[in-house]
Amino acid sequence: MATKDYAADQSTRPQLRAPEIVMHGLKERPGGWLGWLTTTDHKRIGIMYLVATFIFFILGGVEALLIRLQLAVPDGTLVTPETYNGLVSMHGTTMVFLFIVPVLAGFGNYFVPLMIGARDMAFPRLNALSFWLLVFGGIAFYASLFWEPPMAGWTSYAPLSDDAFLPSGGVDAWIFLIHLTGLSSIVGAINFVATIHNMRAKGMGWGRMPLFIWTILTYSYLLIAALPAVAAAVTMLLTDRHFGTDFFDPTGGGDPLLWQHLFWFFGHPEVYIMILPAFGIISEILPVFARKPIFGYRAIAAATVAIAFLGLLVWAHHMFTTPTATVVLVFFMLSSFLIAVPTGIKIFNWIATLWRGSILMKTPLYFAAALPALFVIGGISGVMLAVFPVDWYLHDTYFVVAHLHYVLFGGSVFGIFAGIYYWFPKMTGRMMSEGLGKTSFWIMFVGFNLTFLVQHSAGLSGMPRRIYDYPEDAGWWGYNLASTIGSFMLGIGVLLTVINVIKSIKSGQRAGNDPWKGNTLEWFTSSPPPENNFDVVPRVRSVEPMKDIRREVQRGSEPAGTVAQPVASGT
Amino acid sequence: MAALVPSSPSASRRRPILLVLVAVLGAVLVLAPSAMADAFTPDSGGSPNADDIDTLYKIVLYVAIPIFLLVEGMLIWALIKFRHRRGGPEPAQIRGNTPLEMGWTAGAVLILVVLAVTTFLYLGDIKNPPASGPDGLAQGVQVASIDQPRPPGSGGKTLDITVNGQQFLWRFEYPGKDRIFSYHDLVVPTDTTVVLKITASDVQHSWWIPKLGGKMDAVPGHTNETWFKVSKPGTYKGQCAELCGSGHADMRAQVIAVSPNDYEAFLERQGRDIETAQEGLAKQRKAGEGPVGE
Helix, strand or coil, X not given: CCHHHHCCCHXXXXXXXXXXXXXXXXXXXXCHHHHHHCCCCHHHHHHHHHXXXXXXXXXXXXXXXXXXXXXXXXXXXXXXXXXXXXXXXXXXXXXXXXXXXXXXXXXXXXXXXXXXXXXXXXXXXHHHHHHHHHHHHHHHHHHHHHCCCCCCCCCCCCCCCCCCCCCCCHHHHHHHHHHHHXXXXXXXXXXXXXXXXXXXXXXXXXXXXXXXXXXXXXXXXXXXXXHHHHHHHHHHHHHHHHCCCCCCCHHHCCCHHHHHHHHHHHXXXXXXXXXXXXXXXXXXXXXXXXXXXXXXXXXXXXXXXXHHHHHCCCHHHHCCCCCCCHHHHHHHHHHHHHHHHHHHHHHHHHHHHHCCCCECCCHHHHHHHHHHHHHHHHHHHHHHHHCXXXXXXXXXXXXXXXXXXXHHHHHHHHHHHHHHHHHHHHHHCECCCHHHHHHHHHHHHHHHHHHHHHHHHHHHCXXXXXXXXXXXHHCCHHHHHHHHHHHHHHHHHHHHHHHHHHHHHHHCCECCCCCCCCCCHHHHCCCCCCCCCCCCCCCCCCCCHHHHHHHHHHHCCCCCCCCCCCCCCCC | CHHHCXXXXXXXXXXXXXXXXXXXXXXXXXXXXXXXXXXXCCCCCCCHHHHHHHHHHHHHHHHHHHHHHHHHHHHHHHHHHCECCCCCCXXXXXXXXXXXXXXXXXXXXXXXXXXXXXHHHHHHHHHCCCCCCCCCCCCCHHHCCCCXXXXXXXXXXXXXXXXXXXXXXXXXXXXXXXXXXXXXXXXXXXXXXXXXXXXXXXXXXXXXXXXXXXXXXXXXXXXXXEXXXXXXXXXXXXXXXXXXXXXXXXXXXXXXXXXXXHXXXXXXXXXXXXXXXXXXXXXXXXXXXXXXXX
């Protein structure tokens, strides 16, 4: 149904207007693949980000499936303990540093300038540098596969990560990955901050900025605040490993707990770095498909900032089982509780946005609505874990594995998939298949819950994380087998979306400028947007500029019933 | 709420299905704790602190279940009830409702205050070791390491055992002048409060016997502390909970609780065994076979 919704044919678009400024001395841009390698266009960089991070997502996913295969039966013999520890470390590191954080930067790259009505990012060349640093970080890390991968987990706790226990270069490769992707993120974050502060369209005050932009801005400030801590920590680890220092070695007067503090001072804000832009994506999608404004715009924007601020004050809730004074544990329990308040506000605001709407059941909405449904489980288990005496039981068990996947997969990844289905028409000019999309959604949704819901129970019955096998009499077999079956469903679901993307690029239905009747400025330009994004940037008068424009057009000479198209777009 | 909801034939057809679903889910959640308690709650039953952790967990869980049902219920309801219908009216353009938003913010804060207060109520019993029972060993001759100051309020009658995590074994040092030690199996007397002084000699490990209370990290250069008090003889299994290298999954331990008399007999036997082993070692050294690693 609803091909009518997909609006106007490209041919009805107004003709290209004559350029008003003629530029001199410009070299012709190289075409083909060289054009991609040398580009500074934020849209091309954004697409390269999305493609590269999805390749890493597939790699991390294959590692996850190998982990699940090994654990499918008791006393598994598929991989050795060393390989297993390598897989665990690669999977976690890949998903955090090479997929979720940079894929959000990819969306930000493509859509921040478009949503605020800018020509490009503030520093286009710096933007290209960000992307290439990410690629080199990924290559440096994955090159370790040819020697020996890191085996200390994505957290690389000292002293296990010290050269006395893991002398091979794997941990060094991990350190270089943190340095390179960290630089990439900081450079990118500064770029986002400069762009968002300075280049918004006329009339787009702070109170009219799209919520996705609010979350990307917050994401950027959090990266700038948190990354230096981990950069310092991995540099200290590097000198511990190779230059004789003892920052984390108790035999030389160092302290392993210092590593944990430095790592988690970065590591917990990192969680919000990974989740807030996903919140931003669905805060854009839900109102568009409910045909209703976002409920409590100010509350959601304020909650974003509040979460970021509190997110800097909760790091030691990862350290409840370390030798630490009770008063410190109490502080971190209470600060972690506090974060549940702004998060809860967001969830209620999203439900209220859907409430009494006129909800169009399209694939982006499926993924967007799944986010609060799944994230609430991760949020509730997070509050349970914040009760530190309870954490003494649950810490480092599969309950935590389930919790973090409900937050980062149920939250971030479902949000990211919502973003892909929502913005694909803008990026390519074509629609993705609804049937394939919804099939992919349901397989992912069921597979995800099958994989991770039972892991709560595995943890509650005493199964620790990161063990490469377990005896038959432990009673964990059923949970693990269910989890493995679920993980393969999840993999198939993801694969269907990849197929959908590849098919739709070539043969998807033409999308037109504004297939969803969006609220924000990216829908004002053509799909895909021209290199200069906009010939004319309209003055922004509300948080939903496209709604204003459509209303204006309707009030004008347009015959009733046709979908409003922006008058001033070009190619 | 019903007044806000425009009813339609398709919606009323769906309602029974939805009600059944909610009822089934509710029944599962209500009946499950009794039927398959282990799947939804922590293991316990070995030591009072483990039981308290279990109780605290259940309280948090029972607070969480209604919130979970409320959020999921409203979300699913909204997605079914407020679908786009051809020719339906344009939805009201509501942008917010301050009293409502203040209400749910206050509600969330209130729930968290309740959870915090509950935690504080249970914290003392979980954290502080009680005194040993009347039949416990700590009052006897073995009262052991008096060299370490007791935390206030613990009654002073405990048995202190040092736990040392090493790749990939647990080593236990028992109090007393004989410096008795054992690996993997920790033998303890019943009805006695056993305080564990936990450390590690290479990388980080984490001490955890689920039925005997929470886990505590073993960090090189630090001493961490936890305790348990087993009332009936038995074996309690556990394993290292912090990734410590290739043998992490096999770094297991078990606590064997025996009567105080049997405990003393164990110490004596273990002392003799250690002595014999050391004599053998000394002989080997003399014979020039070189040192044998511990």
